[in-house]
Amino acid sequence: IRNSIPYAAKIEGAAFTIGGNMSKVIEKAVEQLSAKLPNGFSSTAKFIIEGEGSIICDPDGVRAGDDAAVVTLTADTETFRGMIEGRVNPTMAFMSGKLKIDGAMGVAMQLGSALS
Secondary structure, three states: OOOEOOOOOOEOOEOOOEOOEOEHHHHHHHHHHHHHOOOOOOOOEEEEEOOOEEEEEEOOEEEEOOOOOOEEEEEOHHHHHHHHHOOOOHHHHHHOOOEEEEEOHHHHHHHHHHHO
């Protein structure tokens, strides 16, 4: 499902906004991740939701952004939504190729534990 606010520019792998507007998928994902990580995340991780943008989780909290990160996790919208809602096991998503991880695997595992 690809819903976006009018005039929101999308660049593959980036949460890019014009006039403060962003993809509704990114907006909702930031909201859901913030609820699961109310005190932020001890390291820096980036989620790239293919075709929508990216989200940063760090000690300051969760926000749309394309900052450098210790680990980058890439998935499509449905896989990401399933992981957040608990319907998709992140380890199984990785093993089946639905979730790609680039960077520190230990940090990815720490994030997976924090989200479950």
